Amino acid sequence: MQVALVGLGVMGKNLALNLIEKGMTLVAYDKNPEVGAELLSCAQSLGMAERLHIVSDLGDMIRRLETPRSILLLVPAGELVDKVCSDLVEAGVEKEDIIVDCGNSNYKDGIARKLKYQNKFEFATMGISGGAEGARHGPAMMASGSEGGWERIEPWFEKVAASYNNESCFARVGQSASGHFVKMVHNGIEYALMQLIAEVYQLLRHGTGRSPKEVAEIFESWSEGNLNSYLLAISSHILSLETEQGESLVDLIDNKVGAKGTGLWTAQNALELGIAVPSLVAAVQARHLTNTIDTPAAKEMTYAAKSTESVEVDLDELKQAFYFASLLCYRQGLALIKGASRAHQWKVDLNKTLQTWRAGCIIRADYLDDVAQGVEFIDSLEEPALALRRTTGKAIATGLSFPVLAATQTYIATLSTPSNGHLVQAQRDYFGEHGIKTHSGETCHLTDLVEIDAKVR
Numbered sequence: 001m002q003v004a005l006v007g008l009g010v011m012g013k014n015l016a017l018n019l020i021e022k023g024m025t026l027v028a029y030d031k032n033p034e035v036g037a038e039l040l041s042c043a044q045s046l047g048m049a050e051r052l053h054i055v056s057d058l059g060d061m062i063r064r065l066e067t068p069r070s071i072l073l074l075v076p077a078g079e080l081v082d083k084v085c086s087d088l089v090e091a092g093v094e095k096e097d098i099i100v101d102c103g104n105s106n107y108k109d110g111i112a113r114k115l116k117y118q119n120k121f122e123f124a125t126m127g128i129s130g131g132a133e134g135a136r137h138g139p140a141m142m143a144s145g146s147e148g149g150w151e152r153i154e155p156w157f158e159k160v161a162a163s164y165n166n167e168s169c170f171a172r173v174g175q176s177a178s179g180h181f182v183k184m185v186h187n188g189i190e191y192a193l194m195q196l197i198a199e200v201y202q203l204l205r206h207g208t209g210r211s212p213k214e215v216a217e218i219f220e221s222w223s224e225g226n227l228n229s230y231l232l233a234i235s236s237h238i239l240s241l242e243t244e245q246g247e248s249l250v251d252l253i254d255n256k257v258g259a260k261g262t263g264l265w266t267a268q269n270a271l272e273l274g275i276a277v278p279s280l281v282a283a284v285q286a287r288h289l290t291n292t293i294d295t296p297a298a299k300e301m302t303y304a305a306k307s308t309e310s311v312e313v314d315l316d317e318l319k320q321a322f323y324f325a326s327l328l329c330y331r332q333g334l335a336l337i338k339g340a341s342r343a344h345q346w347k348v349d350l351n352k353t354l355q356t357w358r359a360g361c362i363i364r365a366d367y368l369d370d371v372a373q374g375v376e377f378i379d380s381l382e383e384p385a386l387a388l389r390r391t392t393g394k395a396i397a398t399g400l401s402f403p404v405l406a407a408t409q410t411y412i413a414t415l416s417t418p419s420n421g422h423l424v425q426a427q428r429d430y431f432g433e434h435g436i437k438t439h440s441g442e443t444c445h446l447t448d449l450v451e452i453d454a455k456v457r
C-alpha cells in the first residue's frame with residue numbers, strides 16, 4: 001500500500017516512521033527539505049528507508065503516487081488545511097483521490113470542506129491521539145465518513161493504530177466529520193482529567209502538606225490497581241522529577257496553562273447543544289483562570305493572596321473519589337457525543353468510540369471497562385459516590401480551588417437529588433410571563449394556580 005503524508009512536524013514524522021514500519025510505502029512531503037532529510041536519516045538508522053521517498057514539491061509528490069491516491073495531512077488546524085488542499089488541487093489531485101485531514105480540525109470545518117471539495121477529491125476526516133509516542137508506535141485513530149477511499153486504506157490503518165486485546169484502536173466511528181467531533185470531545189475529557197489530577201495533587205500538597213515526591217508515590221501506588229491510566233502515570237513521573245539541587249521540577253514551571261482550542265470547542269458545542277458537561281467546561285475555565293492572574297489585561301481581577309487551611313485526608317476515600325469523578329468525566333463526554341450524533345444524524349457508535357480510546361491515546365485508562373458499563377453501573381457505586389461528596393466538601397473547606405472536583409460533585413448531585421428548578425421557573429414566569437409546566441403536565445402561569453394581588457416592584 002502506498003500513501004503520502006503532508007506535514008512532518010511532531011506528529012507527522014513519528015506517524016511516518018510508524019507507517020513504513022507497518023509495511024506501507026510512503027511519499028513524505030515537507031516544504032522544508034531539511035525536515036525531510038532528518039526523517040530520511042532517522043529511517044535509515046532504523047533500516048527502513050527503502051519504503052520512504054522524501055519530497056519538498058507537491059507536484060513531485062502527486063506524480064510519484066499511484067492512482068487513486070491516498071494523502072494524509074498532519075498540518076496545524078485552521079486555514080492552513082484549506083491552503084494545503086488547494087495547493088494539492090493545483091498540483092494535480094483528482095476526483096477519486098482521498099485526502100484525510102488527521103489534525104485537530106474543527107468538525108464544522110470538516111463538514112464545510114466535504115462540500116467544498118466534493119467535485120475535486122474525496123475529503124475525509126480522522127482525529128489522532130497519542131502525541132509523539134502514540135504516532136510512532138500506535139495511536140488511537142477516530143475516523144469518520146463512508147467515502148470509497150476508506151476501503152483502500154482502512155485495513156492498513158487498523159495495523160498502524162494501537163491495539164487492545166488484539167482489537168485495533170482505529171475505527172470509523174460515524175458519518176460525516178464525526179471523527180473530528182469525537183477527537184474534540186476526547187480532548188475535552190483530556191482537559192477535565194488533567195485538571196482533576198492537578199486538583200488531587202493540590203489537595204495533597206497544599207491541603208495536607210505533602211511534597212510533590214510524596215504525591216508522586218501515592219499516584220504510583222494508585223496506578224498499580226484499576227486506576228492505572230496514562231495521565232496518572234505521567235503525572236506521577238513528572239511529580240517525582242527533581243533538579244540536581246533537589247528542587248521539584250513542577251516548582252520551576254509557570255502556572256499559566258496554554259490551550260490550542262479543542263477544549264474550548266467542546267465547551268462551546270455542549271452549550272450550543274444544551275448538553276451539560278460541567279466538569280469539561282470547568283476544566284477549560286480553570287485554564288482561563290490561571291491566565292487571569294497577573295496578566296496586564298486582567299490585572300484588576302487579580303486578588304491578594306489568602307491563607308488556606310490544612311485538612312486530614314483519608315487516602316482510600318480520596319482514591320475512590322478520584323475514580324468516581326473520572327468515570328463521570330468520561331460519561332459526560334460520551335453523553336455529548338451521543339447528543340451531537342442524534343442532532344446531526346451521524347450514527348456514532350459509542351462502543352467503537354470507546355474501543356479507539358482503549359490504547360494509544362492520551363485518555364487511555366484501565367477503568368474504561370467500567371465507563372463502558374454505563375450509567376447503571378456508575379449509579380451502583382454508592383461508596384465512591386459518598387467519597388466524592390465528602391472529599392469535595394473537605395477540599396473546598398481548605399480555601400483552595402477545585403473547579404473540576406466541585407463541578408463533578410455538582411453534576412452528580414444535580415442528577416440524583418431533589419431539584420430547585422421549580423423556583424427558577426416560577427421566577428421567570430413572575431417577572432416575564434414565560435410560562436410554567438405543572439407536575440400534571442399543564443402549561444400555564446403562576447396566576448392560573450394562585451391569586452397574586454400585587455407583584456413585587
Ligand SMILES: NC(=O)C1=CN([C@@H]2O[C@H](COP(=O)(O)OP(=O)(O)OC[C@H]3O[C@@H](n4cnc5c(N)ncnc54)[C@H](OP(=O)(O)O)[C@@H]3O)[C@@H](O)[C@H]2O)C=CC1
Nearest residue numbers: 007008009010011012032074075076077103104128129131
Ligand atoms: N502534538 C500533539 O500531541 C498532537 C497534535 N495533533 C494535531 O496534529 C496536527 C499536527 O500537529 P503537530 O505535528 O504537533 O504540529 P507541528 O507544528 O509540529 O507540525 C506541523 C507541520 O505542518 C507543516 N506545515 C506548516 N505549514 C505548511 C504548509 N503550508 N504546507 C505544508 N506543510 C505545512 C510544518 O512544516 P514546517 O515545520 O516546515 O513549517 C510541520 O511539519 C495539528 O492539527 C495538531 O493539532 C493531534 C494529536 C496530538
Ligand SMILES: O=C(CO)[C@H](O)[C@H](O)COP(=O)(O)O
Nearest residue numbers: 129130258259260261262362
Ligand atoms: O490532541 C492532543 C492530544 O490528544 C494535543 O496534544 C492537543 O494539542 C492538546 O491540547 P491543548 O494544546 O489545547 O492542551
